[in-house]
Amino acid sequence: MGDVAATNAESYKANNLPNEINYIDISSVKQGRILSKNKMPSSEAPGRARRKGADGDVIWSNVRPNLGAYALVLEQDENDVFSTGFTILPPVTIPFSYLYLFVTTDDFVSHLVNHTMGASYPAVRPDDFERAEILLPAQSVLNIFHDKMEPAFQMIQVLEKKINALAKARDLLLPKLMNGEVAV
Template sequence: MASWKKVRLGEIVQINPESLTKQFPFQMIDYIDISSVGTGELRETSQYLIHEAPSRAKRLVRAGDTILSTVRPNRRSFLFLKNPKENQVVSTGFAVLRPTEHIHPRYVYYLISNQSFTDYLVSQEQGAAYPAVSMDSIKNALVLLPDMRTQEKIADILGTIDDKIELNIKINKTIDETIMTLYKYWFIEFGPFKDRGFEISELGMIPKGWKAGTLGEVIELQNGYAFKSKEWKCEGIPVIKIKNIVPPFINKEDAAYVDPSLFHRLDRFKITQGDLLIGLTGAEIGKCGIYYFEEPALLNQRVGKFYSSVHEMNTLPFVYAITKLPDFRQKILDRSTGSAQPNVSADEIKKMKIVLPPDDILKKFIRFTSNYYAMMIHNANENDRLKKLQNALLPRLLSGEMDVLDAEKHVANMM
């Protein structure tokens, strides 16, 4: 610890070093808004012509920068930019942290990833309706800094975990695209079945022997349970609420909890690994996500759980593909009631029209896609375990409490 010292963050990073000017060489920007960033995760970006871009699209970034949301710091929205696009621009709601020669780029990211740093930001936030932290508060934050060699070792250990997580995310994206390519080829283009001849249906032309069926012919849908406010606990069995649906998966970071005794008497509302959930109301209506965790959970009201209604056939991979179609949410919304707060019933969802093939073709599609579905669950679950490992190692490494060699052994065993 002799080579470790306390410094202010502003002494070792540049904050917001570059802004958009008239000299920007691109007509189109790739924009990162606050809502696009989770905890170390970029969900999506938006493309704008530069003259049509939001007024907050001002901050320029480079490889090795870390962006940190200054709004509602308790949400822990930050991201390390390994290879940003040349025309990448981020919102002024972010602080862009650019490392100086005194700090390893990834070490900056891990410093601000530490929960103690988040706790500091929360203690500095101002404003009740729109809590935010100032650039001065970020600049004046005290952090513990080791020598560069130690920084490199720590960044390498934690970066190995992040690289594996990133790889799993990319693999899952490819798997997802593969499932959808197969679905579209079979059930929209009817590629393998064109020699069967076609007939008219209420859904348009379909192969002979197929039909315009309903979602309810392949699934049932279980509504969630209305828990009482007095039943909520700080720990116990997780309860999945509508806000936890973050397609294509379920996010448990802000899950509520109830006493384990409730789990045994609410059998209908149990969620297990591989279940597919759907939002039934409000802004989340029609959003779907796979529950990939090994730990079971319970289903809250306003959330539905799909399960197969076909004997000896798990139709969830087929239904998952349907939920990913561009018009799926609109079709759900069209079946909802209420203008200010749309709501949709399980029965209405089950009435949604879909193209249904004969059972042998459906079974074949499910056989092809079930392994893909299972692989997505495996990769997402592995990422959950890796994040837990990283969360356990990070504060101990950044405080000097844990030896780097011990941490390397932990990671090697896990990987």
């Protein structure tokens, strides 16, 4: 995989983080979704807040890969900063759609699980991603695949935003409905 995707291509130094960051740690990510971003001043950021990501990158937790803490980064905020507990995989010669779907297969997860080190804190290293074998169709097939899949990924992103907005509205309205402040 190291021939078609990079690992951890960019990182921040402690002194060049944006003034305010949206910190994404391992507990914020689960099976394809970034569930939350912790907004904070960079002066309060943990030492692990260093990884840069970009649209189309895949993030994968190095710790306990069997739990599936991975996601595809789309429509990233410029102040998003990821934990060094992730391996960030920017696609180099293949489309992000193929990379993401490949690294989320059961076979790939098994590869990671089989390469974990440590009993109480099983983790993989970035080179475990780089050494993984990847089945690659012809570039023309990859391009057709991406042309079909990218709109689906974009729609998933749009729907996630709508779901989050509706959940916030529900959380604001439900207590008012229960208290009788708002009539139905």
